[in-house]
Amino acid sequence: MAKTRSTGLLPVLVIGVVVILFGPTLLDDVRDAVSDLGGSTEPGYVVAPAVRPRTDRCTADQLLGDRSCDGLKIVLFSAEKMPYIARNIQLAWSEGKPAILHKDAPGTDQTKRNTVCGPGVFTKTFSDGSCDEYAFASSVEGGQWATVRTEEVPLREQNCQGGTLRQEYRRADIAQGDAFIVVITDSEKIATGAYAGNDTAEDRSCTS
Incomplete structure (x- = not known):
């Protein structure tokens, strides 16, 4: 038989x-x-509810490996390495901040960051804290109160975010004007509460 x-x-x-x-x-x-x-x-990742109808058309390999889905390019953020930044992104989505972002021209991010996170605009509580904003300052949607949510995160995460975005833009071949979305990996590690002065990330290497 x-x-x-x-x-x-x-x-x-x-x-x-x-x-x-x-x-x-x-x-x-x-x-x-x-x-x-x-x-x-189910792979441990989350996307903004507003883009779920589009990302549901794609496999996990397309999202996490190819960095592309249904005409959208993908930026990955690990909640294991940046749990508080991942929290801010997820809360921004829940508040209706844009799920689809567009890469802005180089050199425009610092001015936009100062608009929402600059001195006199954002006051941090902890010495090792930093202002995080979503939508990113490097996106067209950044730097505008209607499209940005801010929250204090560990400075280490903020430094990690800058390098991660540069790396992800390169990996996904995201050029000026390109539409992209964020996928949060290791989603079970997203911080469940606001930053309280203790960097709780399980992986602080900020490398991939």
Whole structure:
């Protein structure tokens, strides 16, 4: 008798049985075991709700690997390395700040940053804190109160963000005028509260 190949259905059945018999609270406890059986779980990333209809048309590989989806270029931000910046981005989305950004001309970002984060405009609470803004100052949408949300984050994260954006623009081939969106990876690491003076990032290397 010929052997049949696994269809990958077993991991799904395992999850279903656990939820039915023991309740959803135990679901997280079996995720690792499921992956050992050859299954997979939803990748840990989030996008702005406003662009979900477009990103749902793409695979995780397209979003995270190709840096492109449905005509939009992708910038990745790791919540493991920048949990408070990721929090500010996610809150900005929830407040209706633009989900789709456009790369602005080089040299315009400092003026726009001063508009929303400059002296007399933003007052930080902690000595190692810094003003973070979304939409980014390097985007056309940056520097305008109607499209920007600010929040204090660790200075280390702010420095990390600058290098990350330059690197991501290069990787996704984002040029002046190009439309792009942000995808937050390691989304389970997004800070759940405002910065309180303690850098809680699990990975502070700021390299990828």
